[in-house]
Amino acid sequence: WSPGRVRAVTAAGHVADAVAAVVTVPPPVVADGRLAINDLPVRKQAAAHELRPGDAWCALITYPEPAPESVVVFDPEGRLGFVTATAGRREVVVMAKAEAAGRARAAWRDNALLRQLAGALPWTRGVEPESARVADWGADPWAGGAYTYPGVGALWAPAAWAEPMGGTLFFAGEATTGLAGPPMAHMAMAGGERAATELIGALR
Ligand SMILES: Cc1cc2nc3c(=O)[nH]c(=O)nc-3n(C[C@H](O)[C@H](O)[C@H](O)COP(=O)(O)OP(=O)(O)OC[C@H]3O[C@@H](n4cnc5c(N)ncnc54)[C@H](O)[C@@H]3O)c2cc1C
Incomplete structure (x- = not known):
């Protein structure tokens, strides 16, 4: 990605271009390299490692x-x-x-x-x-478990994971919840609405 431009490439070689994208995968998918995001800040890399759902x-x-x-x-x-x-x-x-x-x-x-x-x-x-x-x-490598409660000492991680990148990449899902509520379906949807609002603001 670069500001105002995203290219998503699947393992099968399919390519999709966009001006922005919302990343909704569970953080371990990124931490374990199943979804690679270029130039992911170290703080977000660390958050992805911290935010592992329970079994x-x-x-x-x-x-x-x-x-x-x-x-x-x-x-x-x-x-x-x-x-x-x-x-x-x-x-x-x-x-x-x-x-x-x-x-x-x-x-x-x-x-x-x-x-x-x-x-x-x-x-x-x-x-x-x-x-x-x-x-x-x-x-399941694409889900990793249920309920991403931050571990001890990792209360910073959900907000770090939720931070947009360059007005172009946005992040949603239960892992972005933090102290706002339990990391369950309704908070995952709330995170989606937040990311959509951020994205609309960036496009404007
Ligand atoms: C057994 C179980 C019971 C639960 N019970 C409840 C309940 O009763 N009430 C409640 O509110 N919540 C419950 N939850 C939690 C709820 O399911 C989650 O909070 C919610 O689904 C999280 O939504 P999400 O969008 O953040 O992530 P997910 O629903 O995990 O969605 C992430 C999606 O990303 C996809 N994905 C991953 N990697 C890639 C990739 N590289 N490319 C493309 N796609 C990818 C995954 O396949 C998945 O579909 C339960 C969870 C489990 C596992």
């Missing part, structure tokens, strides 16, 4: 029989995160974040997850699921 691992497990009742079980031992079943539905959702994600991932790998699930939902004990789908957000 997240989810599974959708379908049983042959529907759940007898609607429940959300929060595993008090931090092993499975939230387990959700809905009366009349055959699917059970496991949504594990932070340390629970690592434990759920390991339990899945070691074929222990269904046994732990029976502790949360006794009606699944001894029942063989019909199917299971896993979404390993922590291992």
Whole structure:
């Protein structure tokens, strides 16, 4: 990029030119070199390294029989995160974040997850699921996990990541949130509106 000019080049060689761009990828995508931005200031490089989302691992497990009742079980031992079943539905959702994600991932790998699930939902004990789908957000290189809370000593990083470059490159997404609110969907959208406002101002 240079002031007033952006060229985006994909790995397949597709090229797009623009007068400005909004970067919305999670910062680790930039920190780990999956998206390269020319002349990225050192402060922004450091912010991209600091702003790593927490771990997240989810599974959708379908049983042959529907759940007898609607429940959300929060595993008090931090092993499975939230387990959700809905009366009349055959699917059970496991949504594990932070340390629970690592434990759920390991339990899945070691074929222990269904046994732990029976502790949360006794009606699944001894029942063989019909199917299971896993979404390993922590291992997804394009997402990297869930919720970019700045780590200890890194409260400066979200604002640094949000700083526009030369009135040409703008930055949005949950990682730009900082202390403004929780780094979740609504704050990601608020960051998008902020970046759009900055961009419109720059174009004017
Ligand atoms: C399991 C889970 C549960 C969640 N639950 C909730 C909830 O209940 N409520 C809530 O508010 N929030 C929730 N969140 C958080 C919410 O999903 C995020 O805060 C929000 O999606 C962040 O939006 P974003 O635009 O910043 O980033 P993302 O949604 O991560 O979007 C970034 C996009 O960039 C793409 N990308 C990455 N690299 C490249 C590249 N090089 N080129 C092109 N594209 C690229 C990615 O594929 C992705 O689509 C949850 C997240 C997870 C993982």
